[in-house]
Structures are given as C-alpha cells and as structure tokens.
Amino acid sequence: MAPQNTERQPWKEAVIYQIYPASFKDTDSDGWGDLPGIISKLDYIRSVGADTIWLSPIYASPQNDMGYDVSDYRSIHAPYGTLEDVDRLISELRARDMKLWMDLVVNHTSNEHEWFKVSRRSRDSAKRDWYFWRDPKYDAEGIRKPPNNWKGMFGGSAWTYDETTGQYYLSLFLPSQPDLNWTNSELREAVHDDIRFWLDHGVDGFRIDSMNLMSKHPDLPDGEITCPDEEYQSGDKWFASGPRMHEYLQELRTKVFDAYNAVTVGELGFTKDEESVSKYVAKSRHEINMLFTGDIIDMDFGPNGKYTPGGGFHPRQLRSLTEKWQTAMPRFDGWNTLYLDNHDSGRSVSRYGSDDPRYRTYAAKMLATYLTTLSGTLFLLAGQExxxxxxxxxxxxxxxxxxxxxxxxxxxxxxxxxxxxxMADIMKELQLKARDHGRLPMQWTDGPNAGFTSPEACPWMTVNPDHKLGWNVETQQDDPNSVLSFWKESLAFRKKFVDVFIYGSFEMLPESATHEKVVAYKRKDHSSDKEALVLLNFSDQNSTVTIPWVTRWVVLRGNYSTAPIRGEMIALRPYEAVVYCSGFSI
Structure with a gap:
C-alpha cells in the first residue's frame, strides 16, 4: 500500500461546500441569488457536514462571464448585496465555527476595470504594460491579422483589436476579459493589495481561477498547427505554466498568504502530469496547498475537446486517475482535492452514474461513497448532496x-x-457536459421555482423540473433513506475514521482482480489494524467480484438497505457501493 501524508491540518479534513451565488438562494425576488440568501442557509450547510463555504465570484462585474470578468476587486456585484453583507456572512460563519473561501480571478479582469480603462487610453499610458498589447500582423494581401494564431478558450482569436490605439490586446477568454501582464511588478503589487483587502475582512482562503495561465512565454509565439482546417490553434504550450509561474506563486505565498495563514487551491489547466503537479503542491516548494487538475471532470471529453463527439466515460478511467493521484501525492508530500462536480461541469450523477429514476438514488449514494473514502480535501457543489x-x-x-x-x-x-x-450529436454532448448543469438553481422545495426564489419571480436560468419529484432539500431532509441523509452519514463516518479515510494508506485493486465496471480499493490506518475495502459498481447491471479474504470482514456502509450476497463471490447490484472493514470498533 502507498503510504499517505500523515501531517494533520484542519484544511486537510475540511469539507468545502461550493456555492454558485446566482443560483443558491434569492431573498429579494429578482431571480438572482444573493448573500442574505446564503446567510439564511448556513445552518443547513453545517448540518450537511461542511465546515467551509467557497463562493464563486461575487465581485463587481458586468457579468459577461458570470463574474469571472471582474471590474472592481473591492466591490460587490449589486444583485448579490454589499460589503456589509460579506462582513455579516463572515461573522455568522465564525459563530458556527465555519470558514469562507473566495474565488480569486487574477489572470484577467473585465475590460470595464479601471486598470484596463487607463491602459487602453494611449500607448504611453502608465498602465499600458499591465496588459498584453501588440501590433497587428499583415498578410500578403495587406489584411490585418492578430499578433499570433492562438485560439481563445471560447472560440475565435485570443486577441481583440482596439481602434483607440491600433493594437490588439490578449484576451484568452472573452474579448471583454483582457489578460493581466504579471511580469509587471506594479501590477503584481496592486493584485497583492486587493487580496490583502479580503484577508483583512476575514476571508480564510482562495480558489485561484485559471492559476497557471498567469505566466506566458515572453515571446508569445504561434501555437503548433494541429487543426489545419482552422485559422486559430491552441497556444497552451506558450500561455500555460510559463517560465515565471512558480516565482509568482512563491511571491504570493511569502508576501501575502503566509501572513494570514490562508489556504489556497489552484485551478491547473493543460498541465496534468505528476512532475508538473508536484512543483505546485509539494510542501517544500512553498507555493499552494492543493490543485484542481481537472482530469477527473474531463473523463468523458471527446478526442478533440469537451463537446466533440466520440468521448464517453468508462470506470477504468476513474480507476486509473484515482490510483494515480492517491499514490502520487504522498511521494512528493502533496495533498489531493476530492471532487466530481463544480460550476464548470455537468452533474456527476448524470455523467458518471445514472439519472435514470430506477438507479439515480443508488448512483448518487455510490458517488458519495467514492468521495468520502479517499484521502484529500473534499469539495461538494451545492445540490450534489x-x-x-x-x-x-x-x-x-x-x-x-x-x-x-x-x-x-x-x-x-x-x-x-x-x-x-x-445538431443532435452536439446536443447530446451539451446535455452531459454543459456548464449550465452545474449552475442550476438550488432545489429547496417541490414548490414554484424550487423554493430558490419567490413564485412570482423569474429565475435567471432554468429550474430543473425534477425538483417536483423528490429531488429537493425539504423532501429529503427527514427521510432516512434519502441521498441527503446518506451524505450526512457518510461525512460523519469520514470524520469519525480520519486515520483510515483521510490519512490512511491506499491500494487500488486491479481490474483483473474484480470486474471492469467495479472500482475497488483498500484503505488502512498506519498505526493500527483498521482496514477498509471499498467496492463501487459503476453499472446498471449486476457485477460479481471474487475477493476471498473479505469474507472475514464486516460491512461498515452500503447504499442498499441490505448487504450484498457474499459467498465465494460478492454479487453487487446496479450502482451498489459497499464498504467492508476489519479491526474497526463501530
């Protein structure tokens, strides 16, 4: 078994509850979630088992990309509330022994940010170098072209032409999201000051959006032509994890985060190999605490991108990635993040389990079992529970x-x-992976608008009609067999047996020893004889596995009301999860 990092830290044992503010709870009937709504549900969040909330961006923003286009880092988007509301939220969290993390979006700003307004005024502007400005190129016919061939994240060129000064600015996301130039030391200091503003208000940590895009290759060279039929190409080789990336993070850590004991988790795009990941999270590197590598929510992507046909999920992908990171992190003294859902993805029960009414409850509970029995800090997207x-x-x-x-x-x-x-093939991909699914309004009741907002209000986006079929908090709250109750119990068990499930060693059972649709692994406490075996059937069919030695063990948890039939073989039912244990005092 691979040994695990046994240095205990509160943030390692934390359960982070991600809230997409626009979609959580609306208290003023404008169809848009708000901070008072979040405050009103803190007791509920605590009852689930979470001790930290992470807010997707609430800063002032024109909302061209749902707040990931910040126009003022020290102000709040008015529909969410005020700075005073944030202070009250922090106070209410403290009263419940809970913490607040915020999204930190500093790879780019909105084009309505004052920094960019000053930058674009003239080529001699004092803040011109706070962004990436470059002259056009011209082809043989004299037609103006962008400075390089990079493709933007949302399609088209990654460059936007500005008539004011006759130059292009780099905008890897939307044209209204110009990239910041982190090579400028004055820009970095300004960003540091804005971060301190929130830490001084009592924020405990940050999820750093698009973190490793903050350093680009200084020459901004053309991307390799991998799609000859397209005008623009991927430039991630040159704009992701650039030459000064680690310098910037170490500077942030020593100049800002350490003084406040702030916890950080970075979003790492385009960089998923073990060696690169280790340079970000190894304790000796003194950079960030954890990473979202993204590969766990990319498993069903098509061969040419997220929405391209030809992808699909198979449990062996999950088996491989789980083994990779559960065993890799201890080798370089890093720490894992555990997640299957976030605001940029479809819901995991629909992608990796089943939302078929016959299996949905079992599948949701199976995925909960997976997340709560692995080493790492657990992240739960509102509604997943x-x-x-x-x-x-x-x-x-x-x-x-x-x-x-x-x-x-x-x-x-x-x-x-x-x-x-x-367009049926593309719709099929959107129905699985579109970001809309992770941003659906929270389902509180079976009433109008799912209790997210008042009956007469118009929600900012579609409410899933299945809230009327029992998929809401009110219906599940007092049902001992509900998904919500199962999550509460699973998180309680995880905290009761931290030596096994958080700090214990890990061993994946190979597919050859179980079944192609079954993911199976062992967890073991370093200092005792406590061991657990987790079996997860990612199939709507019965699956049988043969593990003779487990006949001596007892069932600790399961997502069916009865234990699976066990003889020479264990017969797992559709989407069944079962945890066997040895040496436990339950």
Whole structure:
C-alpha cells in the first residue's frame, strides 16, 4: 500500500461546500441569488457536514462571464448585496465555527476595470504594460491579422483589436476579459493589495481561477498547427505554466498568504502530469496547498475537446486517475482535492452514474461513497448532496445560456449550414457536459421555482423540473433513506475514521482482480489494524467480484438497505457501493 501524508491540518479534513451565488438562494425576488440568501442557509450547510463555504465570484462585474470578468476587486456585484453583507456572512460563519473561501480571478479582469480603462487610453499610458498589447500582423494581401494564431478558450482569436490605439490586446477568454501582464511588478503589487483587502475582512482562503495561465512565454509565439482546417490553434504550450509561474506563486505565498495563514487551491489547466503537479503542491516548494487538475471532470471529453463527439466515460478511467493521484501525492508530500462536480461541469450523477429514476438514488449514494473514502480535501457543489442532475434531455438549445456551450454550438451550427436538425450529436454532448448543469438553481422545495426564489419571480436560468419529484432539500431532509441523509452519514463516518479515510494508506485493486465496471480499493490506518475495502459498481447491471479474504470482514456502509450476497463471490447490484472493514470498533 502507498503510504499517505500523515501531517494533520484542519484544511486537510475540511469539507468545502461550493456555492454558485446566482443560483443558491434569492431573498429579494429578482431571480438572482444573493448573500442574505446564503446567510439564511448556513445552518443547513453545517448540518450537511461542511465546515467551509467557497463562493464563486461575487465581485463587481458586468457579468459577461458570470463574474469571472471582474471590474472592481473591492466591490460587490449589486444583485448579490454589499460589503456589509460579506462582513455579516463572515461573522455568522465564525459563530458556527465555519470558514469562507473566495474565488480569486487574477489572470484577467473585465475590460470595464479601471486598470484596463487607463491602459487602453494611449500607448504611453502608465498602465499600458499591465496588459498584453501588440501590433497587428499583415498578410500578403495587406489584411490585418492578430499578433499570433492562438485560439481563445471560447472560440475565435485570443486577441481583440482596439481602434483607440491600433493594437490588439490578449484576451484568452472573452474579448471583454483582457489578460493581466504579471511580469509587471506594479501590477503584481496592486493584485497583492486587493487580496490583502479580503484577508483583512476575514476571508480564510482562495480558489485561484485559471492559476497557471498567469505566466506566458515572453515571446508569445504561434501555437503548433494541429487543426489545419482552422485559422486559430491552441497556444497552451506558450500561455500555460510559463517560465515565471512558480516565482509568482512563491511571491504570493511569502508576501501575502503566509501572513494570514490562508489556504489556497489552484485551478491547473493543460498541465496534468505528476512532475508538473508536484512543483505546485509539494510542501517544500512553498507555493499552494492543493490543485484542481481537472482530469477527473474531463473523463468523458471527446478526442478533440469537451463537446466533440466520440468521448464517453468508462470506470477504468476513474480507476486509473484515482490510483494515480492517491499514490502520487504522498511521494512528493502533496495533498489531493476530492471532487466530481463544480460550476464548470455537468452533474456527476448524470455523467458518471445514472439519472435514470430506477438507479439515480443508488448512483448518487455510490458517488458519495467514492468521495468520502479517499484521502484529500473534499469539495461538494451545492445540490450534489441531494443528487441534483442535469437538465432533462427534452430541453432544447434555447434552455442553455452559458457562453462556452452556446459559442461551440453556434460555431458547429454555422459549419452545418444553420440546420438545427443536424445538431443532435452536439446536443447530446451539451446535455452531459454543459456548464449550465452545474449552475442550476438550488432545489429547496417541490414548490414554484424550487423554493430558490419567490413564485412570482423569474429565475435567471432554468429550474430543473425534477425538483417536483423528490429531488429537493425539504423532501429529503427527514427521510432516512434519502441521498441527503446518506451524505450526512457518510461525512460523519469520514470524520469519525480520519486515520483510515483521510490519512490512511491506499491500494487500488486491479481490474483483473474484480470486474471492469467495479472500482475497488483498500484503505488502512498506519498505526493500527483498521482496514477498509471499498467496492463501487459503476453499472446498471449486476457485477460479481471474487475477493476471498473479505469474507472475514464486516460491512461498515452500503447504499442498499441490505448487504450484498457474499459467498465465494460478492454479487453487487446496479450502482451498489459497499464498504467492508476489519479491526474497526463501530
């Protein structure tokens, strides 16, 4: 078994509850979630078993990308509330022994940020070098072209032409999201000051958005031509994990975060290999505490990108990634993040389990068992604890509003002559992976608008109609067999047996020893004889496994009301999860 990092820290044992503020709880009937709504639900969040909340961006923003386009880092987007509301939220969290993490979006700003307004005024502006400005290129016919061939994250060129000074600025996401130039020391100091502003208010940690894009190759060279039929190419080789990335993070750690004992988790795009990851999270590097590598929510991507057909999920992908990171982190003294859902993905029960009414409860509980029996800090997206699923498949493209998915759909639609009847393959991908699913309004009741907002209000996005079918907090709250109750129990067991499930060693059982659709692994306490075996059947069919030695063990947890039949073989039912244990005093 691979040994685990046994240095105990509160943040390692924490349960982080991610809230997408627009979608959580609306108290003023404008159809948009707000800070008072979050405050009103803190007792509920604590009852689930979470001790920290992470807020997706609440800063002042024109909302071209749902707050990931910040126009003022020290102000609050008015529909969410005020700075005083944030202070009250922090006070209420403290009263419950809970913490607050915020999203830190400092790879780019909004084009409405004062820094950018000053930067674009003239080529001699004092803040010109706070962003990336470059002259156009011209082809043989004299047609103006961007400075390089990089493709933007949401399609099109990664450069935006500005008539004011006749130059392009780099905007890897939307044209309204210009990238900051971190090579400028004055810019870095300004960012540091804005971070301190929130730490002084009592924020305990940050999730750093698009973290490793903050350092680009200084020459900004063309990306390799891998798609000859397209004008723009991926430039991630040159804009991700650039030459000064680790310098910037170490500077942030020593100049800002350490003084406040702040915890950080970085979003790491395009960089998923063990060696690169180790340089960010190894304790000796003194950079960040944890990473979201993203590979766990990329498992069903197509061969040419998120929404391209030809992808699909198989349990062996999960088996491989789980073994990789559970065994790699201890080798370089790093720490894992545990998650299956976030605001940039479809709901895991629909992607990796089943939202078929026959299996949905079992699948949701199985995924809960997976997350709560691994080493790492656990991240739970609001609604995951009640088994929230993707939008129904009979909802058309008009119900999808997120810029990423809509832009991709429209690009393919144009290439197919504008014929929506030819878009079934793309709709299938959106129905699984669109960011809209992770941003659906929270389902509190079976009443109008799922209790997210008042009956007469118009929610900012579609409410999943399945809230009327028992997929809501009110219905599940007092049901001992509900997904919500199972999550509460699972988190309680995790905290009761931290030596096994958080700090214990890990061993994956190979597919050859179990079944291709079964993920199986052992956890063991370093200092005692406590051991656990976790069996997860990622299938709507019965699966049998043969593990003779487990016949001497007892069942600790399961997602069915009865234990599986056990003889020479263990017969697992559809989406069954069972945890066997040895040496436990239950």
């Amino acid at each position: 009640i088994g929230m699923a993707n939008l129904p498949k009979d909802m058309g493209i008009d119900q999808y509003i997120d810029v990423e998915g809509k832009n991709y759909y429209n690009k393919v639609l144009q290439s197919r002559g504008g014929d929506h009847s030819k």
